Amino acid sequence: MQSTPRRAAVIGGNRIPFARANGRYARASNLDMLTTTLDGLVARFGLAGERLGEVVAGAVLKHSRDFNLTREAVLGSRLAPSTPAYDVQQACGTGLEAAILVANKIALGQIESGVAGGVDTASDAPIAVNEDLRKVLVAINGAKTVQQRLKLLAKLRPGQIVPDIPRNSEPRTGLSMGEHAAITAKEWGVSREAQDELAAASHRNLAAAYERGFLDDLVTPYLGLTRDDNLRPDSSVEKLAKLGPVFGKQLGDEATMTAGNSTPLTDGAALALLGSDEWAAEHKLPVLAHFVDAETAAVDYVHGRDGLLTAPVYAVPRLLERNGLTLQDFDFYEIHEAFASTVLATLKAWEDVEFAKDRLGLDAPLGPIDRSRLNVTGSSLAAGHPFAATGGRIVATLAKLVHEKGTGEGGRKARGLISICAAGGQGVVAILEAA
Amino acid sequence: MIGLYAKAAVGAVLPGRARSLPGTVLERSVTPEVGHLADYARVCGFPLGDRLPPTFPHVLAFPLQIELMAARSFPLPLPGLVHVANRITVHRAVALGEQLDLRVRAERFAAHPRGAQVDLVAEVSVGGDRVWDGRSTYLARGAQAPTGLAGELPDLPEVDGPAAAVWRVPADTGRRYAAVSGDVNPIHLNPVTAKAFGFPRAIAHGMWTAARALAALQGRIPDAATYEVGFRKPLLLPSTVELVTEQAKEGWDLAVRNRKGAVHLVGTVR
Numbered sequence: 001m002q003s004t005p006r007r008a009a010v011i012g013g014n015r016i017p018f019a020r021a022n023g024r025y026a027r028a029s030n031l032d033m034l035t036t037t038l039d040g041l042v043a044r045f046g047l048a049g050e051r052l053g054e055v056v057a058g059a060v061l062k063h064s065r066d067f068n069l070t071r072e073a074v075l076g077s078r079l080a081p082s083t084p085a086y087d088v089q090q091a092c093g094t095g096l097e098a099a100i101l102v103a104n105k106i107a108l109g110q111i112e113s114g115v116a117g118g119v120d121t122a123s124d125a126p127i128a129v130n131e132d133l134r135k136v137l138v139a140i141n142g143a144k145t146v147q148q149r150l151k152l153l154a155k156l157r158p159g160q161i162v163p164d165i166p167r168n169s170e171p172r173t174g175l176s177m178g179e180h181a182a183i184t185a186k187e188w189g190v191s192r193e194a195q196d197e198l199a200a201a202s203h204r205n206l207a208a209a210y211e212r213g214f215l216d217d218l219v220t221p222y223l224g225l226t227r228d229d230n231l232r233p234d235s236s237v238e239k240l241a242k243l244g245p246v247f248g249k250q251l252g253d254e255a256t257m258t259a260g261n262s263t264p265l266t267d268g269a270a271l272a273l274l275g276s277d278e279w280a281a282e283h284k285l286p287v288l289a290h291f292v293d294a295e296t297a298a299v300d301y302v303h304g305r306d307g308l309l310t311a312p313v314y315a316v317p318r319l320l321e322r323n324g325l326t327l328q329d330f331d332f333y334e335i336h337e338a339f340a341s342t343v344l345a346t347l348k349a350w351e352d353v354e355f356a357k358d359r360l361g362l363d364a365p366l367g368p369i370d371r372s373r374l375n376v377t378g379s380s381l382a383a384g385h386p387f388a389a390t391g392g393r394i395v396a397t398l399a400k401l402v403h404e405k406g407t408g409e410g411g412r413k414a415r416g417l418i419s420i421c422a423a424g425g426q427g428v429v430a431i432l433e434a435a
Numbered sequence: 436m437i438g439l440y441a442k443a444a445v446g447a448v449l450p451g452r453a454r455s456l457p458g459t460v461l462e463r464s465v466t467p468e469v470g471h472l473a474d475y476a477r478v479c480g481f482p483l484g485d486r487l488p489p490t491f492p493h494v495l496a497f498p499l500q501i502e503l504m505a506a507r508s509f510p511l512p513l514p515g516l517v518h519v520a521n522r523i524t525v526h527r528a529v530a531l532g533e534q535l536d537l538r539v540r541a542e543r544f545a546a547h548p549r550g551a552q553v554d555l556v557a558e559v560s561v562g563g564d565r566v567w568d569g570r571s572t573y574l575a576r577g578a579q580a581p582t583g584l585a586g587e588l589p590d591l592p593e594v595d596g597p598a599a600a601v602w603r604v605p606a607d608t609g610r611r612y613a614a615v616s617g618d619v620n621p622i623h624l625n626p627v628t629a630k631a632f633g634f635p636r637a638i639a640h641g642m643w644t645a646a647r648a649l650a651a652l653q654g655r656i657p658d659a660a661t662y663e664v665g666f667r668k669p670l671l672l673p674s675t676v677e678l679v680t681e682q683a684k685e686g687w688d689l690a691v692r693n694r695k696g697a698v699h700l701v702g703t704v705r
Contacts, residue, residue, distance in 0.1 A: 028483050032482045032483040036483075039484070039654075075654065076482055076654050077654050079654075223483070
């Protein structure tokens with residue numbers, strides 16, 4: 001084993017186009033999409049029959065049949081069946097957390113290669129039986145005599161047929177993610193115009209990235225879809241301005257969050273390939289970037305003062321300090337667009353003097369970023385956001401971006417920051433650097 | 436399709452059946468739909484991907500097979516024909532979205548130890564390039580081939596190792612496969628209709644068993660391969676059966692057997 005940690009290399013990635021829910025991938029399961037995406041990665045990097053160190057992925061919306069999902073995907077793929085795999089789940093942070101786990105094992109010399117990412121379907125979502133019905137069914141299953149079973153069957157009531165459909169709401173607050181984001185948007189005075197501008201830029205940037213072929217070696221078509229079907233290349237601030245609010249409606253005229261500046265429910269999968277430099281060289285594969293460091297934070301959004309999606313605001317300063325960097329030392333910022341307002345509130349928090357002192361415990365705020373470096377090939381507002389797939393999408397995208405740029409200011413290696421907010425008041429952030 | 440079976444049943448008792456194979460070649464162009472593929476994949480255990488499962492074109496060609504066999508010009512009565520062997524060659528992976536040109540004809544009408552056998556041959560091309568071949572061998576018990584020509588049946592290895600998997604095959608498997616394949620032969624649908632044809636219960640479609648076995652080798656076989664199977668004892672529904680797989684020199688040998696050792700299917704992938 002290595003005595004000092006090395007840096008894991010990001011070699012590339014593969015994803016399927018993201019599809020709006022109940023559309024093109026309505027018939028595809030998590031396992032279908034994850035296996036397809038893994039096989040696409042295997043084909044792209046010539047890994048058929050290879051035993052990798054591990055494959056780590058997850059899904060946020062899971063059926064009970066999705067038990068051991070990632071291992072099942074490996075067994076159905078062209079990777080050697082001797083490749084271990086496990087599932088992780090950290091809501092929207094799943095894909096990036098998976099990459100951190102793989103990168104850390106590579107850094108420690110425990111493995112030489114790994115795949116990280118995730119998958120989600122909002123179409124093929126698990127629908128559970130009503131909780132009262134489930135209790136009766138469990139009891140019937142455990143009953144020993146016919147009489148016991150009949151007695152339990154007599155307890156069934158028509159109302160129990162109503163199924164439990166998963167909702168996009170926080171168990172402890174009962175508010176949807178959008179409602180939480182609306183509170184934060186109001187708190188930071190994020191304007192409707194600024195949100196619509198960010199959304200339009202996301203569509204514009206992703207469309208341009210497709211046009212210049214940037215996604216050619218990142219995306220493999222699936223079920224007839226070749227591009228993310230949420231992408232509106234002709235999106236504009238004017239068009240977005242016509243949409244009515246969907247979150248924070250109780251704010252009346254002050255409601256700012258629309259279907260256009262919030263991410264839609266989407267289906268898809270994304271994976272990134274990591275390895276040691278030596279492993280990449282042995283397999284004649286390029287090293288696009290190195291995984292520098294990562295940090296995870298969490299906030300008390302239930303009883304405390306922080307918003308549900310604001311944990312990255314805390315994670316980034318800690319990550320910067322540990323690495324001796326400032327927020328301005330980056331060539332690219334990949335801030336996951338759960339909602340346009342989330343990105344903008346995060347940036348405002350980093351610029352705020354009082355917030356820096358009172359909440360982050362810093363002498364000075366992190367300061368503004370060069371907005372032309374933000375989500376330069378689009379982000380979740382345009383591509384969509386199949387929850388656990390977003391991290392894999394961003395890791396592969398950013399690795400390619402820093403690789404293309406090569407060097408940044410003063411001849412240093414090009415560097416990028418990833419920031420992903422997640423349900424449960426969590427945030428996962430990481431730094432990649434050109435190889 | 437049920438109409439064709441009914442027509443064929445009537446035809447079977449009428450005199451005037453042809454004595455040799457018709458020269459008919461039936462053609463059809465089809466672009467498979469995601470919904471049909473998804474249904475088929477679910478029933479047979481394949482993942483829903485962009486490459487068609489190797490056994491899927493068989494169900495696309497099947498209506499043409501039935502049309503050819505139900506015609507008066509076909510020398511053997513369709514009801515009672517038993518699928519005894521099947522060979523599929525995938526020349527290259529076929530992608531969802533490609534337009535497939537199908538051609539079906541009959542050949543090799545020959546003697547079988549228990550009657551006569553005939554091959555229904557399907558060819559699938561994309562833009563003039565052959566991508567897939569299928570050969571389904573059917574037996575007509577007690578029938579006579581026009582010449583003394585002895586039919587060929589594949590010589591398949593008998594694998595007899597430990598079970599790789601145990602499948603619990605539910606009673607509705609025949610109905611579910613009928614819905615995705617169009618093969619509504621009553622022997623597969625329910626016990627009552629199966630009894631009318633001499634089976635104690637409904638039996639699984641041979642091509643379902645073949646597809647389910649191939650699906651179990653997902654990820655382990657190349658895009659281009661030949662999959663050959665021989666159908667043995669009918670798989671009565673419902674059943675619990677075992678899949679046996681053995682890595683061979685250039686592919687896989689496999690078998691599906693019941694828990695008492697009776698063999699339902701033997702096959703090879705090369």
